[in-house]
Amino acid sequence: MSNPNQAMVEKYRSNFLKEVEANVEEGHWVKMCMQCGVCSGSCPLGPHWEHPPQEIFMMIRAGKREEVLGSSSMWMCTSCYNCIARCPRGLPITHIMHGLATYAKRLGLQPKTQPTAKFSQLFWSNLTKTGRVNELKLGLSLYFMNGFANGIKTALKMQDVGLGMYKTGRLNPLEILGGHSIKDTGGLQKMLKKAFEIEEAKIAEYKG
Amino acid sequence: MSEVIATNQTILVVGGGISGLTAALEAAECGKQVILLEKAPSVGGRVSQLYKYFPKLCFPTCGLEIQYRRLKANKNVRLLTMAEVTGVTGEAGNFNVSVKVSPRYVNENCTACGECEKAVSTEFDDEFNYGMKKRKGAYLTSAMAYPQRYVIDPRIVAGDDGAKAKEACKYNAVDLEMQEQELSLNVGAVVWATGWKPYDAAKIQPYGYDRYDNVISNVEFERMLDPFGPTGGKIVRPSDGQAPKNIAFIQCAGSRDQNHLKHCSRICCMATLKQTTYIKEQLGDDCKSTVYYIDIRAIDRIDDFHRMVKADPNVTFVKSKVANITGGADDNVLLNGVDTEGYHRYRNEHDLVVLATGMESTVPAGVLPTGVEINEHNFIELDSDSGIYGAGCSSDALDVNRAAQNATAAALRAIQVVTRVAGQEG
DSSP: HHHHHHHHHHHHTTTHHHHHHHSSSSSSGGGGGGOOHHHHHHHHTTGGGGSSSSHHHHHHTTOOOHHHHOSGGGGGGOOOOOOHHHHHTTTOHHHHHHHHHHHHHHTOOSOTTHHHHHHHHHHHHHHHHSOOOOOOHHHHHHHHHHHHHHHHHHHTTTHHHHHHHHTTOOGGGGGGGGGGOOHHHHHHHHHHHHHHHHHHHHHGGGGO | OOOOOOOOOEEEEEEOOOOHHHHHHHHHHTTOOEEESSSSSOOOOGGOOOOOTTTOOOOHHHHHHHHHHHHOOOOTEEEEEEEEEEEEEEEETTTEEEEEEOOSSSTHHHHHOHHHHOOOOOOEEGGTTTSSEEEEEEEEOOOOSSSSEEEEEEEHHHHHHHHHHHHHOOOBBBTTTTOOOOEEEESEEEEEEEEEEOOOOOGGGGOTTTTTEEEEEHHHHHTOOOOSSSTTTOOOOOOTTOSEEEEEEEEEESSSOOTTTSOSSSHHHHHHHHHHHHHHHHHHHGGGEEEEEEEOOOOOGGGGHHHHHHHHTTEEEESSOOEEEOOOOOEEEEEEETTTTTEEEEEEHHHEEEEEEEEEEEOOSSSOOSSSSSSSTOOOOTTTTSSEOOOOGGGGOOOOOHHHHHHHHHHHHHHHHHHHHHHHOO
């Protein structure tokens, strides 16, 4: 077989679609999209996306791996579920978007300045430390996410809200000292570590 | 009513639309005894409500007229109007069918002179025009009604209007004492051709059929073209009666959609393409049409029609299913979505929107015996041994041409059953 021929065969092998089906939550639905565009038109954040869902699905099928996984699009999803409610083919679009975002993050291909990706990481680290969300620390790390000066500014702006939450017992200042936790934090972390190892082994071949 | 004679060598055809008429006539012209039931006061069904057929753009009056003449000339068909099947039991070669015949309150003496209609005053929504118009309590379903016989609406029978209609009739045709009848028919085979109804457009919430005056369905658009229809044959905006300048057609409105009808209704693409030709014919260059579609399914030879419409500079095609419709100024509406060829976001203003709604099968639940398989789209599956055969749009979403072919096939299957019975009985 000649080289251009092989190149053509490679092009239509849809390796990336298979990768998505294997590793992305609900990824097997991607091939069901019939490109009608209802999801894209129904998305309240639609105008702010780099690629609407319909285009993402087409890009997956066209094998545009780097463009899809490096896209900020799926990080824009607010889980309003409008797309799922309206999709004529019943694709769980919201879930696919979150699945794609998770997969991109796992491979380290997510856009580096994407605030949702950053916040998600903060939330995860915060939660897994003790098994409970430490709201005080989470709030503070969110404020200081974009640097110290920015953090002070945000904290000053939000102080009334914080005070209100304190007064109504929704925020405990003592949480700063470590905060509440589940009974067996060590056990939880062991479980998570094991799960992480399994997942890593699964996607090892796709890590570049 | 005279006695209805049926034996297990009789074929029962349920539904007097184009499929039922075709099946009944094909069987009767082969010498079989046929009983044809129609729920409405007149045969003709959905086809009689069309302005033109695609792809040849001839008037249904022509095609139906031929069927009516064949029906009138054939002694083997017994037509019962206002008759509805309530139950079927038995097996191929020996079915027992119970039928409810509603009173028409007008007997065979009627000459369709129209005096009763003039005498009464109460008005009701006209079913023939999808409620876009009113009709009197004494009425002829349409100018082409067959049989040409008036009907008295049961809602006026007991009142003054009923008495007025009786008094106005010079032929002693109005009979207010008529009662509902229950018939029990013994037949050998059943051809089920109850057809379809347009999918309820109000269920497609994002398109606002129930909120915006200028969002209509394709069957309503079709009625507008009828010279005797609600608008006297003019294409108008329901909100102000003005001629539209910028019409949008939305394809797959309720079809190919898990939330509505899962199946492709097959006719809507061609119906829309056909309707763009009405616009061209009546409004010329003064009105633009835009067709929003997922894909145009104008199959085999009718693709020529699609190409012809595509060549029309007044018709634009946008490859996108509209996400939702919102209100605009002057009763116009805004169509929002993203197109598939380039993923451009659009918000287009149109002054009239036609939803190309699909076909919903009207095969009833719990009437046919358990052996008859009805699929997830509510169409009757073909089973050559069952003795009950779906015809036309009771078997699949079909256009007129294919419905007639399908009905002929169903008639042939029914003929085989009754012929077998005749052979056994000697």
